[in-house]
Amino acid sequence: MHGRKRNAASKPEEDAASAAEALELRLLQSQFMSNHHQKIYTKEAIQLSAKLQEINPEAYTAWNYRKLAVEYNLDSADPSLVNSILDKELEVVENALKRNLKSYGAWYHRKWVLSKGQCSSLDKELQLLNKYQKLDDEIKKNLVLRNFHLWNYRRFVVELTKTSEQDELQHTTDMINDNFSNYSAWHNRSVLLSSLVAKKADGFMPKETIRREFDYVHNAIFTEEDDQSGWFYYLWLLDQTVKMETPLRASPWPSDGSNIILSGPGCFNGSSSKFTTYCSESGSFPLILYFDQAVSGVSSSTVTIDSELKSNEDLVWEPVPEKNSQVSCVWVARLKFDRTEPVKVKVSLGKSRGIVSSTGCNLITPYEFVFTVHIDDTVGESQEGIISWTDGFDSWDAQSSKDLNSLITLDQLEVDTGFEWRKQAIKIEIEQFRKLPDSKFGKLNLAKLLMAEETMISDDDAVKGVHYKEILQLYNDLMALDSWHDQYYKDEHSVALLRKVTSSTESLTRHLFRNRNMNSIVCLRLNNLTLSRIAALEKLLFVQMLDLSHNELHSAEGLEAMQLLCCLNLSHNRIKSFSALHSLRHLKQLRVLDVSHNHIGCKHPVDTTRYLCSSSFSNSGETGRKVPSKYRDTYLVLRDLMKLKQFDIRGNDLIAGEEFSSFVRQVVPTLVWLDGNKLAS
């Protein structure tokens, strides 16, 4: 471990020696235990426990015994002896640490002794720590570079001695200058700087501090580009540059200035209007708020609706995916409508405080958006035909449409503070890392920086989107360069690709169609793009029909944000189980679902997505229905899809057969088409 050499196999005489040692230890142990039980705290008894500890610093009971002994002796001792008693304890700890520098019990005991008021020797404590941290033996060095006991204790002592954070920062600098692979020192540096910046200490304004630290950590990264310690620190810095004070941003549906048509049940009459048609069967339609950070506090008191529609005063806002959760990125409310003439709806948020992001960002500037609802009350024939993913698509020029979503920065006030220098800092970093063209880490970092800059310039139409080509190329290079982390690069590539596609109306238009067979609803086709992950959902809230076929998706995670989805094609992907489709159960409008030609039910029963997904199976367990355990996951997804009419699961590994079909029909009574066959009613 950590470069330690394996010891040669022990010789017989060594075995004998260790057996003798064990015998001695056992003897000590039993003597000690009897002392402990009889509460004997004589000098000899304490001596005995010290000896035990020297051999075995992990003996917790012995440490506790010492605490009792100290308490006992302090009570009866002359005040002048207090220091000598405590000093003795520190000595015992030091001896124990000689045996094991990573002994929890020993370090804890030391803290306890200090808390007894032994503060006269605190400087000595720092000296001791410095001694440990400068151990030069190679093995011990590893023990020190990765020893959080030492650093934790150091922070404890520093607090007691009231050593200034600036001095401690200098200490980390010294340690790093000595060997910059000291992850603990870098970490402590980040802790100290966070505190200094938060306090607005002299010389630690964010702008200067971040620039200075970037310059410092460059030395580590450029000197040895595959040393992780520097990179960890770098990523922390990058995070501080991009995220600090970033205002909350949101994307609503319907979007500001848009027109939507609500059509009656089963109404697919082929409207050619430019407006988004939303098919509503329950006399209501969803209002969606997507935030770029998880927020809490979305309710009828923080979001007000101003319209002629009645009975919408007490809208219930529900977080997606988890109803019980207090924070979420996606919030949905169902707006009831009772009119036949067009109605303007104004939604305002931020009038009263209460919407707070998980990073503590409080929405204070009011934001409002207005949309118009048209009612199309022609009752069409209810849709019974099978929906095809291959034909019926007309291209759609969305340029003039106001339906497309975009992220809107909610707190305009905060935008200006520091935004410019942060952008500038990222620019400088990009320039730096263009100089490391052959390095894996350099490429990855450059891609991350470019992505960060894209996020920062996303409001600027003139320059936005300029980096995507380069980012995609970088990830392609990385996949070839470092096949070990292929999947990670693929995921990042997918994210970048989706951001690219959604970066402008123009590029999004290439993937947007209207489906003739489905009441001309808007269909987004993202097939054949080697996507392995879904992203940029805030721009896609309006989508009702989504084609993700022929990609490399492992999971449907994230799709729950697209609350309007009624048709979804996930065929020809790499989904391995129904638990990977778990997020689909939140898509209440889903009528058509194609998961054919995946690997669902494949032979590897260990399904890691089960542990990764946020879903909690215990909650959804109260089924009330007898479900065969092998179909449990299937059941948990399908039972909530109350409108599902068409379902395709052909070409998967194991699931097939009459038994399964009848199970599906049982769970989804609305189903009309299964695997391309019309079901007998």
Add this chain to the structure above:
Amino acid sequence: MSDLPPYPPLDPSNYDLIVVGTGVSESVSAAAASSSGSSVLHLDPNPFYGSHFAALSLPDLTSFLHSNSVSPPPSSPPIPPSNSHELISVDLVHRSLYSSVEISSFDSEILEEHSRRFNVDLCGPRVVFCADESINLMLKSGANNYVEFKSIEASFVGDSSGELRNVPDSRAAIFKSKSLTLLEKNLLMKFFKLVQSQLAKSDDDTTTVKISEEDMESPFVDFLTKMRLPPNIKSIILYAIAMLDYDQDNMETCRHLLKTKEGIDRLALYIKSMGRFSNALGALIYPIYGQGELPQAFCRRAAVKGCVYVLRMPITALLLDKETGGYKGVRLASGQEIFSQKLILDPCINVGLESLSSLTDQQNETLRVLVPKAMINKEKIARGICVIRGSVKSDVSNALIVYPPKSLFPEQLTAIRVLQLGSGLAVCPADMHVLYFSTLCKNDDQGIKALLSAMGNLIRLPVPESDSVVENVTCEAKPLLLWRALYVQELVKGEFGGVISSMPSPDENLNYKETVESAVKLYEQIMGSEELFKEETSLENTTEENEGGVEIDEN
């Protein structure tokens, strides 16, 4: 030397080996021979150990340089070849290694007050690389018990601007360096890693050959260019890490164009030195009390093993067998004749040309290595010693400074090395430093000029020269010169002559690698022994070696 107290006659008068001179090579031979059980007589004409490797007080150094710079007149009226027995005696002459000796004192009062507190090296600048063969030999022989070392804290590269930049010779140094750009840091570290992986490559592992055979045979300087290293880094690697002397970019003046293979070896020595002893600050260490401690340590080792020592005892003549012409023994200055199987001599001892004419061919053959060679176009080494008040770099006491070729002035053909040592090494009084300078040269003037240029870059003369008024502002920061010695030393190679062998003079290198290696080789030729200090390795020193071997004082 005439008032030497009379020596009692030596007893016995017959030895396996007589060694004359107590330089490093001679002392290693004496120690090795004694420890292998030979009877050895070790003589030195001087009253101190070390010969040309000695560390001396300022007056002793002055008189040694002066007495060795001009050929002394024939000591006594030449004794006619004695025909008393079957022996013929051949008179020896002293060859002087030094020329252009110039010693100036700028503050005699202070220096006289402290004169005995100086231990100034004759063969400076010289340090020990931790992974040097000399350290191995000390550990093997047990001589390490008699010497203590301290680290050279820093090494710098200088130029005509007077600025001293740290040599980025380790990972931490590259990280900290303020003079390298980020990209240079990247390239340099990559290069070091390449060298390291080349070194780590074991013979059975053929998969990770990093440097091609073709590259290994190409000039090192070309290889560095191929590795995309910019000129400033190339210069640091060539002159401040590989410690080369000649300008590798100048084919006309470069007498030794280093191959990549040799370059990697030199870097390997440096890199191994960095990591050898955990309590050393860097690659270089220096013996407390000066270089003289090293030969002395080997002498002590030899004495423990039974070697007989006589100082202040020159030899005046060689004794040859009249009939066979073979070597028999030597005549001491005391007049006593001592006999031995073999003889090892200091490089200064030669045979007078005039005495050769009367000898037979066999006799001439025996004396072959003692006949002075014609010095045609031979390089010399210019050395300089300065005693200064203060330090050339604040916060640093013991430091190495390298001026690569052309860095000080356009005609500078070879690198100039400077070693500053402080009172911590017990070589001078506190608040002073001793500086050693050296550079290879074709002639005395060229060498002295280069040294003066480097000195002017670092040191302020006490009396401002009339034409240096302009520089007054920058001069203020420079340390003040108290004493200076300039001299040029001849480079004499060691030679194996069967029974009589001649040892080399101090070489031009910064370390002892070549000195010790050639001494070992020569010794093995002379004694036919397979390995030096074989018996010592087995028992007494193994534990010490495990613990790091040599004593390095950390303060």
